[in-house]
Each structure stands twice: as structure tokens, then as C-alpha cells.
Amino acid sequence: xxxxxxASTVLPLATVASAPQSALTAKPMALCxxxxxxxxxxxxxxxxxxxxxxxxxxxxxPWAGDFGDARFDNPGRYGPFSIRDGKLEITARRPKGxxxxxxxxxxxxxTGAGTGLREGYFETRIKMTPGPGIWPAFWLMSLKP
Numbered sequence: 001x002x003x004x005x006x007a008s009t010v011l012p013l014a015t016v017a018s019a020p021q022s023a024l025t026a027k028p029m030a031l032c033x034x035x036x037x038x039x040x041x042x043x044x045x046x047x048x049x050x051x052x053x054x055x056x057x058x059x060x061x062p063w064a065g066d067f068g069d070a071r072f073d074n075p076g077r078y079g080p081f082s083i084r085d086g087k088l089e090i091t092a093r094r095p096k097g098x099x100x101x102x103x104x105x106x107x108x109x110x111t112g113a114g115t116g117l118r119e120g121y122f123e124t125r126i127k128m129t130p131g132p133g134i135w136p137a138f139w140l141m142s143l144k145p
Contacts, residue, residue, distance in 0.1 A: 031121070038107075038115045042088045047075040047105060052113045057105040062114070070135075071101045079103065092134060 040046075040056055048055035059074050059081070066072050073079050080103030082089045092102035108114030128136030 029121070034121070037117060037120065042083050042086050045075060045081055045083045045088075047081055048109075049074045051109045051111065056115075057107060058109050058114075059103055059105060061104070062106045062108045062110055066104075071099055072104050073101050075103075081105075 046056040048058050050058060050060055052058060059079070060066055060072055075081050080091045080093070080101065082091070088105075090103045090105075092100055094100045106114075122140060124138060126136075126138055130136075
């Protein structure tokens with residue numbers, strides 16, 4: 001199973017995450033005059049293991065641990081991440097008789113290095129595969145208040 005994450009854009013603007021769906025679709029948002037704060041076009045696999053150290057993403061949660069029974073693999077030749085045509089693919093695998101493994105990406109590490117925006121307008125294009133054992137999500141979480 002694969003999760004596709006396409007180029008994402010983050011713009012500073014008041015968050016609308018808690019607004020009812022009708023409020024989000026009622027009228028177009030005026031985005032003129034906003035400045036791009038952060039984006040990734042996924043033209044390279046810039047994913048580190050646990051620390052950013054010059055990369056754009058890490059392959060584990062920024063609080064230096066994963067969660068539940070999930071097993072997240074590091075990037076590399078047999079890792080879950082691949083980049084093709086500006087798309088990041090994250091593949092979930094289960095070897096015969098084994099546990100599921102997959103990947104996640106975070107834009108900050110446990111040291112606080114990286115991109116951490118607490119509010120704004122966030123836009124992404126994601127194709128998420130449904131299925132048993134798959135937990136596709138796009139989370140906006142902060143390391144520090």
C-alpha cells in the first residue's frame with residue numbers, strides 16, 4: 001500500500017481547521033498579499049533518520065519515539081520512501097508472517113530544529129490509501145507551546 005504526498009505549501013494566515021465545512025466552502029479565501037513561509041516540492045528525498053542535520057524531514061516522530069505497535073523504518077535503499085515526478089511515496093509492507101512497517105515524516109526533530117509553524121494556512125495534496133492496519137493522517141503538531 002502506498003501513500004502519496006505531493007508538493008505542499010504553507011502560508012501564514014489564521015487557521016481554519018475548526019471551522020465548519022460550510023464556512024470553508026462558502027466563499028474563496030483572499031490569499032493575495034500573503035507570503036510563502038515554507039514549501040517542499042519533493043524534488044529530492046531529503047529525509048533523515050532521527051535528526052534533521054541538513055535534511056528537510058525526519059523519519060520518526062520529533063519527540064524521539066514512535067507510537068503504539070507501529071514500526072516506522074528509516075530512509076534508505078529498502079526504506080518506505082521514494083520520490084518520483086515531484087511526489088513522495090510512502091509504502092507500507094508486511095513480510096510474510098511479519099509485522100507491518102511503513103514510514104512517517106516530520107518537519108522538526110527533538111532538538112526543535114526544523115520547520116514548526118503553529119498557525120497559518122496549510123495546503124497539501126495527498127492521496128491516502130484506506131485499508132485494515134493503515135492509518136493515513138496529516139497532523140499539525142507543535143514541539144513546544
